[in-house]
Amino acid sequence: MAEKTRYTDAELEEFRAIIMEKLELAQRDYDRLKSSLMNKDGNDVDDTSPTFKVLEEGASTLTKEETTRLAARQLKFIQSLQAALVRIENKTYGICRETGKLIPAGRLRAVPHATLSIEAKQGGTK
Helix, strand or coil, rough: CCCCCCCCCCHHCCCHHHHHHHHHHHHHHHHHHHHHHHHCCCCCCCCCHHHHHHHHHHHHHHHHHHHHHHHHHHHHCCCCCCCHHHHCCCCCCECCCCCCCCCHHHHHHCCCCCCCHHHHHHHCCC
């Protein structure tokens, strides 16, 4: 029997459902992070006594920097999931970009935006 070169339409639909669920959760998390950065919750230091204001502002700056990093990472994840949806539309989803072989379905269920097989990711294709 010939080696399978792409996932069937039914399998692609299964992966699409997984990706859409992850995309919805990721977007929700990103929106929360963005809201936190825009300080919509009103937790600022305007009503803090001057003695603690400097300490609170320093902590606030560190928190905002970490939140910004998290938001950037979340946005990158969202973009990776969206790119996976495009690959599903093109019927190229699940094909390792280095080896050209199918990425195992188990890996795609765990990491649906994967573009490399474990072998390629570990550098075993050279």
